[in-house]
Amino acid sequence: MCPHANGDALPNGTSQMVAVDMSNGATHTSSVKSNGVNGHSNGVNGHSNGINTGAKILEQQQRNPYAPRASDFLSNVSNFKIIESTLREGEQFANAFFDTKTKIAIAKALDAFGVEYIELTSPAASEQSRADCEAICKLGLKAKILTHIRCHMDDARIAVETGVDGVDVVIGTSSFLREFSHGKDMAYITKTAIEVIEFVKTKGIEVRFSSEDSFRSDLVDLLSIYQTVDKIGVNRVGIADTVGCANPRQVYDLVRTLRGVVHCDIEIHLHNDTGMAIANAYTALEAGATHIDTSVLGIGERVGITPLGGLVACLYAANPEYVKSKYNLSMLREIENLVAEAVEVNVPFSNPITGYCAFTHKAGIHAKAILNNPSTYEILKPEDFGLTRYVSIGHRLTGWNAVKSRVEQLGLKLTDEEVKDATAKIKELADVRTQSMDDVDSLLRVYHSGIQSGELAVGQKEALDRLLRKHREERQRARDASASQPPLQQIC
């Protein structure tokens, strides 16, 4: 693993940070329910697609400045379920090979986090896939267990025998897939879909029907087959951006159109080839989708799908209380590290929430405002995710407000003019090389004692240089003296 794979450590040579200890007034009642009966309230024919009431949205807005300005009756941004597919889509990631033990560890962690559904590789893929599917069904998790199969009776017969709570059926409907993948026409697809769905329903478990490559499928074909399967009582229909070509407004349009055609729930599965999978998921919920597919860190075919952490980040920004009530957010980093290790990748430095500098503030004007009120530059509260905020000060973009905060942390007394003067010196030194926290602290202490002793006043650059040189020489002498002492074991 790389040095900062776990998000803890910064690489060498990085500028040092000040941990900001700040309990700002806005206290949230931190009623994180470790895992409710999420997902289980949706019965076989639950059709739980709720429509938010205006009052609920108004209440939300009053609490949260990031909530949409105008109410939107289609939106499920505060009424959704996660179908976590690390153990299905994630297994299609180039690096993934999950043995039984790893699969069980991931399933348990996702369940403790609170995802409503866990989707597993088809038991038809291999003998071990079937055995693992059965083993996970027997764990007695709160999350519902799904498996994902081709739209084929052979696969369906195997799937329903594993003990799963539901079966996700998929078939390619785009002209591309119909021509280059399975070679079937829409009449054949419809007939097979009906057969498979009716078979799964006889077993009393959930069934979802999804097209593949939906955004390149003929719209009339799509709506027609969705309407047909809705009428025979499918629990969910699924839209899939299999190639990652969709953009947010296309997603909104398709989901909203579909919302007017079917009564059942709507699931969406979004690949991330152009980096839009999180935003597309958010927009799908706004248009009335009810279930979002995710994987941890987004692992899957190619660059993968909507990542669990990113989805949580944007939904938390819209309604923190709802997201905190559903999921055990402080587990996110642990789950990401578990999966990153299993598939031998680093958590990206730019990962929402857990990227190692997600809560690091650097530019002077940012640092100043953050110190006054974290909400100025932060929409996610790091403490809700078990994380900490940092303000970086030993660099040339630093500002005197951040330095003043450090002065106070060190228990030193300096006027604003003095702090500004010391800041100018930090900038000058940082123009040559980034200053460590130790460097900054030494400078502030030397500055402070110079002021106290009367050897220094604001603007006396040469006096400050002399004091700093003297300090360095004293430190060097102390180091030399300690180096001339024989090491302890040689004395003994």
Added chain:
Amino acid sequence: MCPHANGDALPNGTSQMVAVDMSNGATHTSSVKSNGVNGHSNGVNGHSNGINTGAKILEQQQRNPYAPRASDFLSNVSNFKIIESTLREGEQFANAFFDTKTKIAIAKALDAFGVEYIELTSPAASEQSRADCEAICKLGLKAKILTHIRCHMDDARIAVETGVDGVDVVIGTSSFLREFSHGKDMAYITKTAIEVIEFVKTKGIEVRFSSEDSFRSDLVDLLSIYQTVDKIGVNRVGIADTVGCANPRQVYDLVRTLRGVVHCDIEIHLHNDTGMAIANAYTALEAGATHIDTSVLGIGERVGITPLGGLVACLYAANPEYVKSKYNLSMLREIENLVAEAVEVNVPFSNPITGYCAFTHKAGIHAKAILNNPSTYEILKPEDFGLTRYVSIGHRLTGWNAVKSRVEQLGLKLTDEEVKDATAKIKELADVRTQSMDDVDSLLRVYHSGIQSGELAVGQKEALDRLLRKHREERQRARDASASQPPLQQIC
């Protein structure tokens, strides 16, 4: 650096891949203009916000199945400029310390890639920042050089003396920033903005006025100040999602509203805290924005802003020919590696285009279709970015079509039934551990020679196991024999 930081190597233990050599019919005239006069066509008062003609969009649609279905006259998806801010926003990334040499290398690389603008840290930030700004202005790059300053006459006076082609002015307008950052009211902000803009205009260079934290600013305040600065002849107004709280439909609404209020160009700057910065940029262009801020790998405050590569990916998906004509796409990976090394991070495994598995296909049904026609599961042509496609086959999700392709590459002759039989064996072995390409090749060769010699037929599992065992034993004997030879230098 971590082992796969440069995107070349796969970590140990990863399943092996088949490089797919496939020249599919659709030849693009690869007229990559290394760098045109992009960005220079927008004069001081250019107001170059173009409106696409229906004919142009229709032509696009005929060429590209991923282009929007219906034409949209507001959209600038095929008419935009990039303001590349790695050397300004990127310098605010926790790890960034760019010395002069590194800044020049990055500026030259971005210029060769073809970005229209390069934005630099304020010369007021430090002495070295000013010197570097002057040095980059003297390079004679095709890209226009901008610097980014606070809305303050002191900063403006320094900026206009550096030789830049334009100045980007910013001030916080949200109630949060007005209360906790600079403490100024809208009347003061407007007065200062007019003073700074008129001053910069007297120097004959471009000037942009941007609010900060625009999505939490009062809409009437915002539109009012934008209208005022538009009337006095600002070149661009900027919208900034400084805290990364916006979602695509909010971005669309604000940009579209603003498009109806001002005549000048519209720039947008989007932070990525919830992972929506690429999609928000795309949506801003759809609503009529003209200029998008990016940084390489998205580096910036916290998790950064819209990444250059991600933006290119989504705009290429919408109109490949336009994007190829503007930018030297095969340089993307090199630029990302340059910046990743400078700030000591890894290119994320999930990075659009250059993530090390962005063109790796694994699941059986994907592999089959990709082998028939890459467009089935790919919206980006790897060859347009100087990259290669892989199909992974040594795992339990493999399919017989991918294996058949490998059989043909090895020059072996097997019937489809035989390939399916061999595939079943690969799945069985891969259920225990992922098979390397060498393992797969050995199995296929043993299978083929068994069929040829008559020792094996389809379905004879025991015979195949016996032949594989025999092959392993022979290989082991060969290895033992070579190990028992004394090493060369001992003989000499």
